Amino acid sequence: MGNSAGRSDFEWVYSDQPHTQRRKEMLAKYPVIKSLMRPDPYLKWTVLGMVLVQLLVCWLVQGLSWRWLLFWSYAFGGCINHSLTLAIHDISHNTAFGTNFPSRNRWFAIFANLPIGVPYATSFKKYHVDHHRYLGGDGLDVDIPTDFEGWFFxxxxxxxxxxxxxPLFYTLRPLYVNPKAVTRMEMLNTLVQLAVNMAIFSLWGIKPIVYLLGSTFLGLGLHPISGHFVAEHYMFLKGHETYSYYGPLNWITFNVGYHMEHHDFPSIPGCYLPLSVCCPSLGLNLISGE
Structure with a gap:
């Protein structure tokens, strides 16, 4: 975002989506890349562990003071819930069970959604497809800030x-920029989430609910892990609208930092994206094109 007002705050380009051409060229030169387009064998077990950990914490926080409840929501729950949103991102590309089992992936994303507290996994899938298909497209890609955001902030x-x-902008922006009809799967996502929230409230009271919702809001807001929201697609170099990060935060974010590679090959799960950067066993280096 710039300091001047209006649509001049944005860089306007009229060429085709760059990752489509890059993908074609790299697959033509290195067809072995397709061997990485397979399910992540550990994703479902990692997600299961994180969901169970958050349910255990729901039981543990019943007697906490509100001050410590908010602290652990930020310091611990924020990391877990943010990581779960990135697991849902990976699952939206059918990386948990493979492309032959789309329904299993959809339901598993709803399961990963449970500690988030707010039903969003199915809606994310619906809009994330457009993010890849129309990257940066005005009125199509809801990951890009609106004119108002560029002018006011x-x-x-x-x-x-x-x-x-x-979290609020990511939730409300699709409703303004590119609203779509509510689907049956979104309604099921909502019903399942509400049922689990009610069950947690009935068993352990209001504090676990506040912990989960606080973990989501704080973990997706002003939090170290949230830096990837800005790092991925906000233009720092003219002519480049996708960036990668190769630091240690990838260890807890399903390698979302490998974002250039992800847009080149969205069918490759996060656990294999480092191989697409430089993999001697595959004999390729995609960054340099060698």
Whole structure:
């Protein structure tokens, strides 16, 4: 986002989506890349463990003071819930059970959604397809800030507020930019989430619900892990609209930092994306094209 008002805050390009051409060229040169387009054998077990951990914490926080409840929501729950949203991102590409079992992937995403507290996994899948198909497309890609966001959040203080409120913008932006009809699967996602929330409330009271919702809001807002929201597609170099990060946060974010590689090959699960950067066993280096 720039400091001037209006649509000049955005870089406007009229060429085709760059990753489509890159994908064609790299697959033609290195067809062995297709061997990485297979399910992640560990994803379902990792997600199961994280969901069970959050349910255990729901039981543990019953007697916590509100101050410590918010602290652990940020310091621990925020990391788990943010990581779960990135697991849902991976699952949306059918990486848990493979492309032959789309229904299993959809239901598993709903299961991963349970500690988030708010039903969103199915809606995310619906809009994320457009993010890949129309990357940066005006009125199509809801990951890109609106004109209002670019105009209003133009000072350091306002940008800090924008980072804090990112969960709200990611939730509300699709309804404004590119609203779509509610699907049957979205309604099922909502019913399952509400049923689990009610069960947790009945068993352990209001504090576990506040912990889960606080983990989501705080973990997706002004949180170290949330830096990837800005790092992935906000233009830092003219002519480049997708960026990668290869640091240690990838260890707990399903390698979402390998974002250039992910857009080149969305069918490759996060666990295999490092192989697509430089893999001697495959004999290729996709970054340099060698």
């Amino acid at each position: 133009c000072t350091p203080a306002r940008k800090l507020l924008w980072l804090t409120l990112q």
